[in-house]
Amino acid sequence: MEEVLQVANEWGIWVAGIVVVIICVIQAYLYLKQCFKAGRELGLEDSQMKQGFWVGAKTAIGPAFAVFIIMVGLMSVIGGPMAWMRLAVIGAAPTELTAAQLGAEGYGVEFGGEGYDLQAMATSWWTMIINGVGWLVLVGLIGHKLEPVREKMSGGDPSWLPVLSGAGMLGVFGYLIGGDVLTLEGPMYAVIFGAISMVILLQVAEKTTEKFKPYCLGIAMVTGMIFAIILG
């Protein structure tokens, strides 16, 4: 395993990772520029768009810190550069870990265990990569075809649009918390206390200062986690 990790941490793989990360940063920059341009046409003030940027940045701090901690765990099994590349862009920890494990399974060894040699690691990486490519290629090819679907669902009624979008959020996150609630253990407490603290925090923010709002998610995340550790 040590030899495997030594190769996994070679500089060449950092370079390979950096190239992909750069694409992602270029994309974010181009979209930011285009959004400011399109936003002005829509009558948005620059100050509103800058506010949107900073709210996004501040809201990201809590979840990104969680990614930070989880990534260090991932580094010890798939190496630093791959963990960095898959979590900075492209993937998310649970998906990447599952794919890496399935790669080892396809190779016929236990992930990170006896017999996990360089070829096994190459198979793990291949599996993570080919899995990620599925989303990238499909969204790359059909992403723009989804707009007409949304238009159809909205039926051109502007007052229905926010409800449609909100219902989508409750659907997606209902699905995501469903599995956690059914554990009836730690993750369930994390969901419950994350939700309760977020509701309280947002109400406090509404009565005091809007500036507090971007920090609510991070605080709710830590609160949910603490209760889950205590009760779980």
Next chain:
Amino acid sequence: MSEQINEEMWEEVYVKPVKKVGMITLLVAAGLTFTPLIYLYLAHGILPPMDAALRSWGLVAAAFGAFYIVEPVSYYAILGLAGTYMSFLSGNISNLRLPCSAMAQEVVGVTEGSKKGEIIGAIGISASVLVNLAFVTAAAIVGMAIIGVLPEIIVEGFRDYTAPAIFGAVYGQFSMRYIQLAPIGIGIALIMLGIIQAPAWLAILACVFGTMGIARVMFNKDIIKGD
């Protein structure tokens, strides 16, 4: 609400350039993600054995394949065009992109699902890409040292409980706004996952489009009001 922007103008200044950049960046990135494997081959002559590669491709496609299509379709109404391209290139969608997009729209005070909402949401996402990149880069450099001083229980807490806590928090945030819909999303999830034990891809479709459908009925009956 001054949403009455010329559709042609919107097409020119937003849809066309966003689509072009999105297609190019995603497809180029898809190709470039193979470079670590190319490096392994060039530097060490190592390739995954063909049979193992095909077998694990089959395994991973069986586990995630349905999501390649189900996720973009389910998330599109929330993320919009630029948000979709950005989210699927940058990953960490449910724990980072969706919450940041939603909070940016909430604080700026734009209507979700509107063009203004789409712009502000995408700006929030692009900020989250940069913040996350800073954190994971820090993790690569000093992560080991920081983990070393944190108690094991905290590290495990972050690993096991932060995602459910974030999901719960976002659910709470949207429940406040559409309290009538709050039992619906989780209700469908519990039925699909707990009682029917449906596969994940089917459960997510049922949750998203089921909640949207019930929302439409409530909206038509004036139980829920839009902005």
